[in-house]
Amino acid sequence: MGKVNWKPGTMIYPLPAVMVSCGNEKEGYNIITVSWTGTICTDPAMCYISVRPERHSYDIIKKNGEYVINLTTKKLAYQTDWCGVRSGSEYDKFSEMGLTPVKASIVSAPLIEESPLNIECKVKEIVELGSHHMFISEVVAVDVNEELIDPKSGVYRLDKANVICYSHGKYYDLGKFIGRFGFSVKKNKKGGDKGKHANK
Ligand SMILES: Cc1cc2nc3c(=O)[nH]c(=O)nc-3n(C[C@H](O)[C@H](O)[C@H](O)COP(=O)(O)O)c2cc1C
Numbered sequence: 001m002g003k004v005n006w007k008p009g010t011m012i013y014p015l016p017a018v019m020v021s022c023g024n025e026k027e028g029y030n031i032i033t034v035s036w037t038g039t040i041c042t043d044p045a046m047c048y049i050s051v052r053p054e055r056h057s058y059d060i061i062k063k064n065g066e067y068v069i070n071l072t073t074k075k076l077a078y079q080t081d082w083c084g085v086r087s088g089s090e091y092d093k094f095s096e097m098g099l100t101p102v103k104a105s106i107v108s109a110p111l112i113e114e115s116p117l118n119i120e121c122k123v124k125e126i127v128e129l130g131s132h133h134m135f136i137s138e139v140v141a142v143d144v145n146e147e148l149i150d151p152k153s154g155v156y157r158l159d160k161a162n163v164i165c166y167s168h169g170k171y172y173d174l175g176k177f178i179g180r181f182g183f184s185v186k187k188n189k190k191g192g193d194k195g196k197h198a199n200k
Pocket residue numbers: 017030031032033034035036037050051052054055056057058080081083084085086087088089132166
């Protein structure tokens with residue numbers, strides 16, 4: 001199979017498309033859609049967002065040192081896209097999109113109520129990479145929607161939230177379940193290795 005060699009580019013996909021809420025008072029609240037985001041440390045829990053300095057949100061996040069990553073769902077796809085193509089310098093995105101700002105437990109930035117999971121972040125370091133500056137942040141609290149917690153087991157059912165992802169300019173839902181973490185090496189009850197037979 002031949003390969004075509006491309007110049008360097010950003011081709012790690014799929015990625016999340018999250019709505020990042022920022023601002024420390026109602027009048028200045030804003031939402032920016034971000035795909036350059038991810039987990040970078042388990043303990044302490046740390047993540048990043050990379051934002052272009054020309055974004056309206058950039059100065060808000062830099063000044064306050066706090067923001068919230070709100071996961072997005074199929075139901076929130078329209079709002080996710082809109083908040084990624086319109087600027088808070090011209091619009092109040094919360095009211096335009098009918099989204100509800102809710103007080104966070106630790107940070108001053110608001111949670112988006114309609115999101116199934118909100119990650120409260122405090123900025124630790126800003127790395128000026130080039131087109132984007134990376135906000136390396138500590139996760140200081142996580143807020144989850146009650147209705148997604150199974151009342152019997154207490155397990156958070158993220159699989160029921162219909163979260164979406166972003167791949168090369170397009171949004172997708174998650175499609176079919178393929179396997180659990182470690183399924184490739186899990187022994188079946190008869191002592192065999194399920195991993196070896198996964199494609200049979
Ligand atoms: C799916 C998607 C992903 C995006 N990811 C980023 C990103 O990672 N970093 C960034 O600076 N802008 C990103 N943008 C663009 C901003 O969301 C967009 O410029 C937005 O209008 C900025 O809002 P603001 O001016 O209110 O801050 C993305 C847009 C979309 C639609």
